[in-house]
Amino acid sequence: MEQFERIPLDLEKIKTQEEDDLFYFVDQSNVSSERITAPRYSYWRSVFRIFFSKKLNIIFLSILVLVVAMAFIFPAIFPYDKFAHNTEGIANLSPAELINRFGFSFEWILGTGQFGDSIFYGIWASARISLSLSLICALINMSIGILIGAVWGYNKAVDSVLNVVYNIIANVPYILMISVLVYVIGSGFGSFVFALTITGWLGIAYFMRTQVLIIRDREYNLASKTLGTPMARIVTKNVLPYLTSVIVTLLASEIPHYISMEVFLTYIGVGLSAEVPSLGHMISDAQTSWMSYPWAFWSPVAISAIITVILYVVGQNLADASDPRSHMK
Amino acid sequence: MKKYLFKRILFSIFALFVVTGTVMVLVYSLLDESMILANDDGYKKAKDNEKVVYRYRRYKEYGYIDYTDFSTWMIENKEQGTESYDNSLIAVQTPDETLTYPEDANCQEFVLTFQKAGYNVEWYQPITNRRGVTTSKGYLVATRDINLFVRLMNYFGNMFSFDTIWSVKDESLPMEERYIRWEWDPYSNMPALVGNGTTHRYLIYFDNQFPFVHQNIFTINLGKSRDYSDRDTVDVIMSRTGNAITEETILPKDIYSENPEKVESNLDFHTVTYSSSITSYTAETYGEGNHYINAERKLDGFTRIGNSFVIGIMATVGAYIIGMPIGIWMARKKDKLPDKIGTAYIVFIISVPSLAYIFMFAALGVNLFGLPYKWALATLPALAFVLPTISLALPSIGGLMRWIRRYMIDQENADYVKFARSQGLTEKEIFTKHIFRNAMIYIVHSIPIDILGCLTGAIITERIYGVPGIGGLLTNAINSYDNGVIIASTVFYTAISIIALLLGDLLLAKYDPRVSFTNERG
Numbered sequence: 001m002e003q004f005e006r007i008p009l010d011l012e013k014i015k016t017q018e019e020d021d022l023f024y025f026v027d028q029s030n031v032s033s034e035r036i037t038a039p040r041y042s043y044w045r046s047v048f049r050i051f052f053s054k055k056l057n058i059i060f061l062s063i064l065v066l067v068v069a070m071a072f073i074f075p076a077i078f079p080y081d082k083f084a085h086n087t088e089g090i091a092n093l094s095p096a097e098l099i100n101r102f103g104f105s106f107e108w109i110l111g112t113g114q115f116g117d118s119i120f121y122g123i124w125a126s127a128r129i130s131l132s133l134s135l136i137c138a139l140i141n142m143s144i145g146i147l148i149g150a151v152w153g154y155n156k157a158v159d160s161v162l163n164v165v166y167n168i169i170a171n172v173p174y175i176l177m178i179s180v181l182v183y184v185i186g187s188g189f190g191s192f193v194f195a196l197t198i199t200g201w202l203g204i205a206y207f208m209r210t211q212v213l214i215i216r217d218r219e220y221n222l223a224s225k226t227l228g229t230p231m232a233r234i235v236t237k238n239v240l241p242y243l244t245s246v247i248v249t250l251l252a253s254e255i256p257h258y259i260s261m262e263v264f265l266t267y268i269g270v271g272l273s274a275e276v277p278s279l280g281h282m283i284s285d286a287q288t289s290w291m292s293y294p295w296a297f298w299s300p301v302a303i304s305a306i307i308t309v310i311l312y313v314v315g316q317n318l319a320d321a322s323d324p325r326s327h328m329k
Numbered sequence: 330m331k332k333y334l335f336k337r338i339l340f341s342i343f344a345l346f347v348v349t350g351t352v353m354v355l356v357y358s359l360l361d362e363s364m365i366l367a368n369d370d371g372y373k374k375a376k377d378n379e380k381v382v383y384r385y386r387r388y389k390e391y392g393y394i395d396y397t398d399f400s401t402w403m404i405e406n407k408e409q410g411t412e413s414y415d416n417s418l419i420a421v422q423t424p425d426e427t428l429t430y431p432e433d434a435n436c437q438e439f440v441l442t443f444q445k446a447g448y449n450v451e452w453y454q455p456i457t458n459r460r461g462v463t464t465s466k467g468y469l470v471a472t473r474d475i476n477l478f479v480r481l482m483n484y485f486g487n488m489f490s491f492d493t494i495w496s497v498k499d500e501s502l503p504m505e506e507r508y509i510r511w512e513w514d515p516y517s518n519m520p521a522l523v524g525n526g527t528t529h530r531y532l533i534y535f536d537n538q539f540p541f542v543h544q545n546i547f548t549i550n551l552g553k554s555r556d557y558s559d560r561d562t563v564d565v566i567m568s569r570t571g572n573a574i575t576e577e578t579i580l581p582k583d584i585y586s587e588n589p590e591k592v593e594s595n596l597d598f599h600t601v602t603y604s605s606s607i608t609s610y611t612a613e614t615y616g617e618g619n620h621y622i623n624a625e626r627k628l629d630g631f632t633r634i635g636n637s638f639v640i641g642i643m644a645t646v647g648a649y650i651i652g653m654p655i656g657i658w659m660a661r662k663k664d665k666l667p668d669k670i671g672t673a674y675i676v677f678i679i680s681v682p683s684l685a686y687i688f689m690f691a692a693l694g695v696n697l698f699g700l701p702y703k704w705a706l707a708t709l710p711a712l713a714f715v716l717p718t719i720s721l722a723l724p725s726i727g728g729l730m731r732w733i734r735r736y737m738i739d740q741e742n743a744d745y746v747k748f749a750r751s752q753g754l755t756e757k758e759i760f761t762k763h764i765f766r767n768a769m770i771y772i773v774h775s776i777p778i779d780i781l782g783c784l785t786g787a788i789i790t791e792r793i794y795g796v797p798g799i800g801g802l803l804t805n806a807i808n809s810y811d812n813g814v815i816i817a818s819t820v821f822y823t824a825i826s827i828i829a830l831l832l833g834d835l836l837l838a839k840y841d842p843r844v845s846f847t848n849e850r851g
């Protein structure tokens with residue numbers, strides 16, 4: 001070890017200069033120079049530190065937690081039955097009319113739909129279905145997509161086969177695929193998830209393939225390979241951490257995507273079956289008379305818009321925070 | 330490059346085949362075929378044996394099965410002159426119960442011939458009620474399932490057809506009377522290519538409706554549609570919409586006369602087609618012995634595909650004009666107010682379900698500007714296009730803003746930009762000559778997709794505003810089990826997406842000299 005030359009310090013001089021000079025010489029110490037004083041770096045702690053340093057994120061995350069909690073707890077306490085009030089003649093009423101008639105109740109604060117059903121109860125029951133649908137679909141599609149995408153990008157033989165498959169399946173209209181499947185296996189929740197995920201992973205896998213292709217032949221991966229690092233270690237330690245922010249970005253747009261997808265498919269008539277309450281059903285039921293009965297239409301639209309915007313913004317900001325380059329501050 | 334292009338086109342055709350085959354498997358083996366009869370009035374009215382035969386005939390029309398019945402087979406054999414034809418047999422088969430299957434010789438032959446060809450031959454007994462009146466005739470039918478490969482080959486084999494003087498199979502029109510020649514067309518006062526023996530009377534003609542020159546020689550056949558009263562799908566796509574135009578014209582029976590009588594009519598006599606059955610009723614308009622009848626009405630709207638394309642192209646052009654400058658502006662003012670407002674808009678468009686914001690903007694347009702909401706309610710035809718165009722442009726603007734901003738910011742940090750700056754180039758020069766041109770590489774690739782994509786229509790927008798376009802073609806067909814249209818629109822969409830991707834790649838290679846498809850690297 002190299003010996004440092006010790007510089008004698010004039011302590012008196014330092015003391016006098018202390019007031020107006022921020023810099024002074026310190027003793028060189030061999031012991032302390034051996035100690036690493038950099039703070040411990042934990043990846044996920046840094047991610048959350050950056051994420052929570054923005055006030056907007058805290059606000060959005062609390063709204064998200066509130067909405068999700070409402071969607072999953074509220075319908076359990078106040079079950080929603082679309083046809084419970086069907087014969088009572090209270091269809092398509094505004095909140096003011098209902099509160100005049102029945103007195104104030106949370107059941108009536110957003111009016112009633114075409115079967116006299118409470119819109120307020122309806123949106124939470126529907127939000128629960130739409131949220132679970134999108135979370136499950138995103139989870140399945142993302143895990144299959146990332147796994148296959150990684151192999152697709154790494155292995156050239158797999159690449160040529162999957163490219164042909166992709167070019168063909170990507171050309172079959174998605175709506176056709178889903179509606180045929182929904183027709184064949186039924187339009188319940190489970191079959192709808194199946195229809196959305198049977199080819200849904202392909203786009204994600206293709207995206208991941210491109211990402212893996214870009215960094216597969218980077219110098220540091222080649223060096224790692226030359227040094228004899230096994231493939232699994234390269235993928236888990238070199239490639240996937242690099243792609244974390246990309247994956248989170250993708251997740252941020254995938255979850256709202258499935259909520260929109262459900263609304264769209266239900267609107268065109270190939271979505272979930274009518275017994276399953278969903279935002280798509282509420283919107284498409286109310287859309288024919290959206291000008292005359294605005295409450296029944298705009299409430300589910302607003303709740304789906306709130307859920308998707310918040311999920312998207314929170315996800316995007318989490319993705320920004322998960323980029324290690326933003327941790328250097 | 331030529332070799333690459335050739336390979337690429339071959340692969341595209343292969344992909345088109347496979348996609349069509351896949352969709353055919355989905356439609357013909359997974360969907361329940363009885364659904365095509367669900368809304369069929371003819372099927373509901375038919376009873377007993379007629380119901381069975383009606384069902385088989387419909388299945389044949391929609392390509393599910395091969396089907397022949399005894400009387401059709403006898404008539405065909407008589408025409409071909411290959412079989413000795415016993416007149417009494419056809420007579421006993423058609424009126425009532427006396428068809429003597431299987432003892433009759435011709436019946437035996439029918440059964441043997443079709444069983445050898447792999448058909449399933451069935452005999453439906455005539456049904457007589459208690460009073461001895463035959464309520465349902467007897468039928469001898471042969472059916473056979475169609476192999477998927479045969480189906481696919483037939484579909485592509487029949488896809489392109491040419492109208493020739495041999496097109497009409499009617500024996501009563503002898504060969505020497507058939508011709509194709511240029512004649513003076515009294516409707517347009519221009520020459521027109523006219524045929525006799527061809528399916529269409531007017532093969533090439535001119536008129537005052539877009540695109541002014543029309544041809545009927547070459548037609549694309551993508552199968553029939555049940556929902557649109559058994560018309561060809563291509564016909565449905567290309568037929569005009571709107572209200573009938575009544576004009577002063579002359580009737581076809583008068584076109585060779587000296588002093589033709591002027592009449593008011595909304596028929597377009599350029600569209601007449603050959604029909605073997607003519608009546609005294611058709612003679613009133615078309616003249617005695619004229620087989621070219623069934624003219625279509627003249628309508629003042631665009632074609633279905635035209636409606637979709639006009640809306641789409643206006644929205645796309647609008648999106649480029651509005652979205653590109655805003656995206657560039659956002660990139661230049663990164664992290665400042667314009668960027669933040671723009672980002673908020675992008676987030677809104679990406680995350681909110683399209684159904685929701687289309688209604689939001691429809692509500693704004695209707696309440697604030699008094700724009701017509703439904704297509705049919707528009708007093709001025711041009712106004713009907715406004716809201717659908719805006720609805721379509723909104724997401725495209727958001728998408729363009731997002732990507733142009735992203736690419737420009739990425740380029741801004743590139744080494745060549747730093748170098749250009751260090752060389753003392755002005756910011757304006759750097760932006761217009763370096764960053765913008767490099768960022769455009771990514772945008773150029775998607776221009777053909779955006780433009781050709783307009784041809785496929787917009788599902789939600791067209792449905793909400795009631796636009797008579799082709800956006801709802803596929804979804805409506807799926808909802809009503811209209812198999813012909815499902816397959817036709819799949820072929821159409823696939824062909825468009827393949828062509829658009831190819832054009833996009835070619836345009837990219839043209840715009841960016843570094844891109845080359847011939848020297849592929851891994």
